[in-house]
Every structure is written in structure tokens, then in C-alpha cells.
Amino acid sequence: MTASEPPGAASYRAAGVDYETLDAGKRLAIAGALSTSSLLAAHGGQALDASRGEPAFVFELDSRAFAFVVEGLGTKSVIARQVLEAQGVNRFGDVAYDTVAAICNDLCCVGALPLVVNAYFATGASEWYRNHERAAALIEGWRRACVDAGCTWGGGESPSLPGLLDEREIELAGAAVGAIPVGRRPLLGEGLQPGDEIVLVASSGLHANGASLARLLAGRLPDGYATELDTDRGSATTTLGEALLEPSVMYVGLVQALLEERLPLSYISHITGHGLLKLMRPSRALTYRIERLPPVPAVLSFLVEQARLDAHAAYSTFNMGSGYALYCAPGAGEAIVVIAARLGLSALVAGRVEEGPRQVILEPLGVRFTSEELELA
Numbered sequence: 001m002t003a004s005e006p007p008g009a010a011s012y013r014a015a016g017v018d019y020e021t022l023d024a025g026k027r028l029a030i031a032g033a034l035s036t037s038s039l040l041a042a043h044g045g046q047a048l049d050a051s052r053g054e055p056a057f058v059f060e061l062d063s064r065a066f067a068f069v070v071e072g073l074g075t076k077s078v079i080a081r082q083v084l085e086a087q088g089v090n091r092f093g094d095v096a097y098d099t100v101a102a103i104c105n106d107l108c109c110v111g112a113l114p115l116v117v118n119a120y121f122a123t124g125a126s127e128w129y130r131n132h133e134r135a136a137a138l139i140e141g142w143r144r145a146c147v148d149a150g151c152t153w154g155g156g157e158s159p160s161l162p163g164l165l166d167e168r169e170i171e172l173a174g175a176a177v178g179a180i181p182v183g184r185r186p187l188l189g190e191g192l193q194p195g196d197e198i199v200l201v202a203s204s205g206l207h208a209n210g211a212s213l214a215r216l217l218a219g220r221l222p223d224g225y226a227t228e229l230d231t232d233r234g235s236a237t238t239t240l241g242e243a244l245l246e247p248s249v250m251y252v253g254l255v256q257a258l259l260e261e262r263l264p265l266s267y268i269s270h271i272t273g274h275g276l277l278k279l280m281r282p283s284r285a286l287t288y289r290i291e292r293l294p295p296v297p298a299v300l301s302f303l304v305e306q307a308r309l310d311a312h313a314a315y316s317t318f319n320m321g322s323g324y325a326l327y328c329a330p331g332a333g334e335a336i337v338v339i340a341a342r343l344g345l346s347a348l349v350a351g352r353v354e355e356g357p358r359q360v361i362l363e364p365l366g367v368r369f370t371s372e373e374l375e376l377a
Helices: 019-034 037-043 076-087 092-108 126-130 132-149 211-218 240-244 252-260 275-280 298-307 333-342
Strands: 045-048 057-061 064-072 113-123 152-157 170-179 197-202 228-230 237-239 265-270 286-290 322-328 347-355 359-362 367-370
Touching: 037 045, 064 092, 076 092, 076 170, 076 211, 076 240, 092 113, 092 132, 092 170, 092 252, 092 265, 113 126, 113 132, 113 252, 126 132, 132 152, 132 252, 197 286, 197 333, 211 240, 211 298, 228 240, 228 298, 237 240, 240 298, 252 265, 252 333, 265 275, 275 286, 275 322, 275 359, 275 367, 322 333, 322 347, 333 347
Parallel strands: 113 152, 286 359
Antiparallel strands: 045 057, 057 064, 064 170, 113 170, 197 322, 197 347, 228 237, 265 322, 286 347, 359 367
């Protein structure tokens, strides 16, 4: 529990996820990885160490810049299994789609477009695949996501890990390679300047972050995942389980359109773990001032209410309606909003980059995130 959480609140740490410890491990891994950078020269390449700690690693080979990323779904597949068992609703196609979206959205943050995605399907028992409808939904969801991302599904690995994973579960993850378009520089934060605008693009709900806390909260409810929930579409209702499994937004098409139209992007941040703390992902002394926020999806409002989180804790745990942040030169934000709308995405010019200490200020909420709350690199 953090100082901003009221007594009795349900925190991410209570759900078994301690980001402070995880981030320390990440920083240790980055230090070890840096010691191997020079080895790429033996193959005629060069590691761009400025990408260490970014959503994807960038390297150069034969005068081209490429990006590589590994990402996973987390425990959202557990929710899909529980909803299938309790409600008979098969959403494994959607969690497969979520996984590819998590991978490719990360890759695009450095200005790369995905070329090839590989899958990692680890099960606690090979019998998982005997439910043919569930397995078929999984495969089709992964394939559909690759089509939407415009990339090839190259292959992957599907180990059976009895004793390591519960025999009922499947762990979904993958890796991708992408290329920076010719004539473009990787987006690694060096180009960020005071005055740059920040455009927030709406999420569809939980996306691939916060599932462990959502599972903890669902377990406290009398009806669990079958709890009725208002939707964001008027008087319609759905269940908590189905709302949690709403597919993530794939932002690849938006990034591709912005690169093709040569919009002056200076940075991109995927709003996943750490919520809007991710707005200050670059390790630079800059202030990120947000003056407008998108509507919060009903499922996230419900989780925040059930967890008794204040605004500081909520916006540093969930995406709270912001799935992607695009930073651009002054005056270009509205053009991004128009292009997003053309692709069926909701976006708004939310704020700007300012001179000052490394921090995020959410003006509508009176919330400030300080530099020490996010140390990834």
C-alpha cells in the first residue's frame, strides 16, 4: 500500500505484483545487457544503447535501423479461463489478440513497424489443447491480430510445463522484429522539447495490464465475474468478466499513418504498467502537464471503486482510458487527432511538455507524479 491509498484499499502489491521490486530487477538486467552491446559489431551492426529501458531495443544493421521486443499478456488468460468455466463464454481469441497488440504497440513506440511476430504458448499440461474450440479461438485471435498489425506470424514455441504452470492455465507471450522506415530516426526521447504537445489516444478498457488486481477484486464479489456492469454504451449492461476481456486497441495502423504522413513525432509511450506514470518514461528533466483527460471506461471506474483507490493510485495502476501517448511538435496535435478519428480511434490534445523537473502533473485531478516514482532505466 502506498501513502495515497486509503485504509482497506486493494493494491497491486496485495495482488502479488510489486513494481518497485520488479523495476529494480529490470535495471539490474539492463546493466548486464549493456555489457554485451559491443558484440553486435562483430556482425557489422551497432546497438543503440539509448534504447535501453525503452519499450523496444533498437539496433542498426546494413544501414537500417531495426527494433526487437519481447512482451507477455500477464495473467489475463486466467480471467479468460475462469469466465469460460463460469459463464461458458470463450474469449481466448481476444486474449490472443491482446498479446499481439501488447507486443506490437510496444514495438511502435520507438518508431518501428512490425515485420514478424513469434508466439510463446506455454501450458501446464499438453491436455490444454484437447478443448478444440478454445484452442481454435486462440489461434484465430493471434492470426487476426497479426493481420491487423500488418505483420507475418513467423512461428513460435508451445512448451508444456507441468509443475511450473497450473495444468489449467496457458501463458501467452511473444516477440517481434520491426523496422524503422527509411529516412526516419528512432523515437528514443532525444527529440522531446519543451512546448511539444501530448496527444492521448483512448484505450478500450483494461488492455493487458492490471489483470492480477482485477482477479483479486472479482474474487471478493458475491457474483464474481458474473457481476453485472454498466457499459460505455448508454443503458446497456454486460458482465465484469466480459468487460475485462474487451480486446486491446491495436495502435500500429495509427503509427504507420503518422509516419507515412511525416507528422513531427518526438516520442511515443504505451500506457500499460504504471499507468500515466509512463508519460515520463524518458529519463530527462522535463515536466509533462496534462490539462485534459479522456473518459474513464466503466470497467476501470468499477475496479477503482472496488479497490478504494484514490486518483493518485488509480492513475498509476490502470491506464484509466489512455492507451497510447503521442508527443509531437507544437501545432501538430490536432492533425494526429484527425488521423486517429479517420481510423476509428478517439484522441485528444491533452497537454504539453514543459521545462522543469521530471514529473507528470494531471491538472484535472490535482495529481502529481514525481521522478522517483518511475525509474526504469
